[in-house]
Amino acid sequence: MTSDPDEELLVRIADGDPAAVRALVARKLPRIHGLAQRMLSDPAEAEDVAQETFLRVWRQAPKWRPGQARFDTWMHRVALNLCYDRLRRRREIVTDDPPQVPDEGPAPDRGLEALDTGRRVSQALAKLPDRQREAVVLCHYQELGNIEAAAVMGVTVEALESLLSRGRRALRMALADLVER
Amino acid sequence: MTKDEFQQLAEAYGGDVARWPLGLREDAALFTAQDPLSAQATLAREASLDAALDTLPRAPAPRELYDRIIADAPAGRRRRRLWRLWLAPAGVGAALASVAAAGLVLGAQLGQQSAITAEASAQAVADLDVSAVAEEG
Numbered sequence: 001m002t003s004d005p006d007e008e009l010l011v012r013i014a015d016g017d018p019a020a021v022r023a024l025v026a027r028k029l030p031r032i033h034g035l036a037q038r039m040l041s042d043p044a045e046a047e048d049v050a051q052e053t054f055l056r057v058w059r060q061a062p063k064w065r066p067g068q069a070r071f072d073t074w075m076h077r078v079a080l081n082l083c084y085d086r087l088r089r090r091r092e093i094v095t096d097d098p099p100q101v102p103d104e105g106p107a108p109d110r111g112l113e114a115l116d117t118g119r120r121v122s123q124a125l126a127k128l129p130d131r132q133r134e135a136v137v138l139c140h141y142q143e144l145g146n147i148e149a150a151a152v153m154g155v156t157v158e159a160l161e162s163l164l165s166r167g168r169r170a171l172r173m174a175l176a177d178l179v180e181r
Numbered sequence: 182m183t184k185d186e187f188q189q190l191a192e193a194y195g196g197d198v199a200r201w202p203l204g205l206r207e208d209a210a211l212f213t214a215q216d217p218l219s220a221q222a223t224l225a226r227e228a229s230l231d232a233a234l235d236t237l238p239r240a241p242a243p244r245e246l247y248d249r250i251i252a253d254a255p256a257g258r259r260r261r262r263l264w265r266l267w268l269a270p271a272g273v274g275a276a277l278a279s280v281a282a283a284g285l286v287l288g289a290q291l292g293q294q295s296a297i298t299a300e301a302s303a304q305a306v307a308d309l310d311v312s313a314v315a316e317e318g
Contacts, residue, residue: 013255021254025247033242047246054250061255118236125237140195140234146202164193172230180229 006071007064014062025054028072031142032079038137039083041126049086053079069151076142076152080134087130117178124174132167135160182208184216188223196228 006027012020032053036046056078064071125133131153138149139160150160172179182190187209194201198209213220 016255018254022251025250025254029242029247029250033246034239037239038237043240047243050242050246051250051253055253058253058255116236117233118238121234121237136234140231141237143200146194161189161193165189168192168195168227168230171234175230175233178233180226 004066004070004072007066010061010064010071013058014064024057028057028075029054031072032075035076035079035137035142036083038125038141039080039133040086041122045086049079049082052082070148073144073148073151076138076144080152084130117175120175120178121171124171127174128167128170132163132170135163136167136171139164182212184212184219187212187220191223191227195231196224196226197231198224 006024009020009024009027013024029050033046033050036049036053037043040046040049053075057075060074125136128136134153135149138144138152139146142149144152146157146160150157153160153163155163182205190201190205190209194205198206198213201209209220
């Protein structure tokens, strides 16, 4: 097994080294915050998830045992679980005023051309089934390897590939006017 | 690797073979060498989707979030460190007190020893004087 690049920092954090705390946050926060943003499409919720993930990290660091799993994989799993909690809560709350759901399509007074590509991608991603979005986010945006992404999702590599293919196919359809057929 | 397999993998992992799983890249290169037109068309199609996905905006984590997370970091350990810091001057004080005490003991012992040495020397001188007188006599 390859050594975990985060292990040394975790040992120092467990020993109360504030420099190691800052180093870990600098290393991981952009990734975890990005993951939550892409999963939730809500900046405030993404911040909450990132902060909560680190609270778990501080609790776990003194107990972390090398060789179990890569710390980055574990952290992704924690952040994803927190994202799922929030997605589930959104579905449970039936309301006339849905909370910050991304725009589902062009408004009558606003043509497709008024929306930039990034916003279109954001909408298409938000419309994917959760597991497909998770697969695309982990592999394309977080750049996890297939084995690592499958481990985070708790599925086989074959299942991951299937989720990826279906997710990307749906994105291609949603962005048909922007991508090569 | 067949054409179908190559397409399925490209649909899953995208148009850049360098981002495919390591174990598949060699077979993908072989297929590309065997059927370059088909391979390039498949990869170009997926690469255009990758390029669109890469336009997804991502706001950087705000500075306040970074600060909040740092503030959440193990307070217990910080307290332990502060406790250590508090102990440090106390330790230095204790060390100085020990040195001072050791100095006093050593000083007293040296004083005692000096007195003994002086007494012995005086006795020796007295002895010498006596013997000298005896020889002269």
